[in-house]
Amino acid sequence: QQQVKQSPQSLIVQKGGISxxxxxxxxxxxxxxxxxxxFPGKGPALLIAIRPDVSEKKEGRFTISFNKSAKQFSLHxxxxxxxxxxxxxxxxxxxNNNDMRxxxxxxxxxxx
Amino acid sequence: GAGVSQTPSNKxxxxxxxxxxxxxxxxxxxxxxxxxxxxxQGPEFLIYxxxxxxxxxxxxxxxxxxxxxxxxxVSTLKIQRTERGDSAVYLxxxxxxxxxxxxxxxxxxxxxTVL
Numbered sequence: 551q552q553q554v555k556q557s558p559q560s561l562i563v564q565k566g567g568i569s570x571x572x573x574x575x576x577x578x579x580x581x582x583x584x585x586x587x588x589f590p591g592k593g594p595a596l597l598i599a600i601r602p603d604v605s606e607k608k609e610g611r612f613t614i615s616f617n618k619s620a621k622q623f624s625l626h627x628x629x630x631x632x633x634x635x636x637x638x639x640x641x642x643x644x645x646n647n648n649d650m651r652x653x654x655x656x657x658x659x660x661x662x
Numbered sequence: 663g664a665g666v667s668q669t670p671s672n673k674x675x676x677x678x679x680x681x682x683x684x685x686x687x688x689x690x691x692x693x694x695x696x697x698x699x700x701x702x703q704g705p706e707f708l709i710y711x712x713x714x715x716x717x718x719x720x721x722x723x724x725x726x727x728x729x730x731x732x733x734x735x736v737s738t739l740k741i742q743r744t745e746r747g748d749s750a751v752y753l754x755x756x757x758x759x760x761x762x763x764x765x766x767x768x769x770x771x772x773x774x775t776v777l
Contacts, residue, residue, distance in 0.1 A: 594766075
């Protein structure tokens with residue numbers, strides 16, 4: 551069922567560094583690309599999302615870069631903090647589908 | 663409460679037993695989704711409700727799984743003759759509109775363990 555491939559599986563970054571997580575998708579009908587953040591024992595929560603009419607979206611320390619021709623998008627976390635330590639999921643959906651397809655997740659650890 | 667509420671938070675059962683998992687969505691949200699999350703994986707779509715009807719149940723793995731939403735609010739996911747492979751966290755999410763691309767509000771999940 552997986553149509554969104556995410557890498558890396560795990561990532562360790564020093565405090566203040568940049569965290570980069572990548573996703574690739576297959577279905578060209580996808581037109582909404584969110585990133586969800588999940589802490590242990592909690593449900594995923596929307597972090598930031600982008601639609602394919604723009605190549606970049608920034609909200610605070612979080613930026614999505616989108617490459618429509620390559621069918622890839624990435625999450626950049628600037629000035630990473632220990633509180634950012636969580637699992638991050640990329641996802642994709644379209645008006646043609648009723649479901650949102652999630653990547654397998656990246657476990658981010660930010661060391662103090 | 664303000665968020666999506668799921669009960670029980672943890673359920674341990676024996677192989678072959680029947681289980682029910684409940685989801686209480688955010689008030690006024692018409693769309694409701696069930697997802698299953700296995701260890702180390704992303705959420706996997708099971709079923710989508712728009713109002714009272716199951717608009718899309720294509721993600722249900724087999725006929726042992728069934729879900730209802732009789733009054734368009736609370737939903738129950740029902741699993742018959744549970745198998746060890748059903749062990750996972752079952753997540754419920756709701757959304758305020760019919761728009762299929764937009765934010766999903768997730769509950770904390772029900773962790774099911776089948777012994």
